[in-house]
Amino acid sequence: MPNDDQAIxxxxxxxxxxxxxxxxxxxxxxxxxxxxxxxxxxLVVTAVAWERAGGFGFGAGQGQSGADExxxxxxxxxxxxxxxxxxxxxxxxxxxxxxxxxxxxTKIGITLxxxxxxxWRALSR
Numbered sequence: 734m735p736n737d738d739q740a741i742x743x744x745x746x747x748x749x750x751x752x753x754x755x756x757x758x759x760x761x762x763x764x765x766x767x768x769x770x771x772x773x774x775x776l777v778v779t780a781v782a783w784e785r786a787g788g789f790g791f792g793a794g795q796g797q798s799g800a801d802e803x804x805x806x807x808x809x810x811x812x813x814x815x816x817x818x819x820x821x822x823x824x825x826x827x828x829x830x831x832x833x834x835x836x837x838x839t840k841i842g843i844t845l846x847x848x849x850x851x852x853w854r855a856l857s858r
Contacts, residue, residue, distance in 0.1 A: 753787065764781075764783055764817070765780060765781055765783060766778050766779070766780055766781075766823075767779040767781075769825075772824075774826065774827060775824055775825060775826050776824070776825040777822065777823070777824050777825075778822075778823040778825070779819050779821070779822055779823070780819070780820055780821040780822075780823060781817040781818060781819055781820060782817065782818055782820045783815075783816075783817045784814075784815070784816055784817075785813070785814065785815040785816075786813055786814060787811065787812065787813025787814075788811060788812065788813065789809070789810065789811030789812075790809065790810065790811070791807075791808070791809035792807070792808055792809070793805070793806065793807040793808075794806055794807075818837070819835045820834065820835055821833060821834050821835060822835065
């Protein structure tokens with residue numbers, strides 16, 4: 734039988750999970766795959782990569798600026814994001830299933846550019 738500390742911890746963990754799910758959504762087949770679209774005799778479905786992240790923080794401080802002057806402050810904040818991007822198109826025909834990857838040439842180009850700059854900087858030292 735769990736003790737009071739375990740019950741409190743489980744309740745807090747559950748509530749945090751509920752809040753995060755409410756903010757960022759929940760992974761489900763409808764989140765990762767589109768509704769099938771009829772194209773002639775074929776069905777077409779898109780698949781996505783889904784990312785979500787968040788964070789928060791709090792702080793407090795106190796200090797003395799003069800002989801009798803004491804100051805203090807507190808603060809907190811948080812943020813997050815949730816995004817999806819297409820990664821494949823799935824085509825289902827009567828006799829086969831085709832999966833065509835979606836290639837993000839912009840992301841590849843930026844990666845190559847940044848890698849080239851990194852190599853150039855390392856070699857120029």
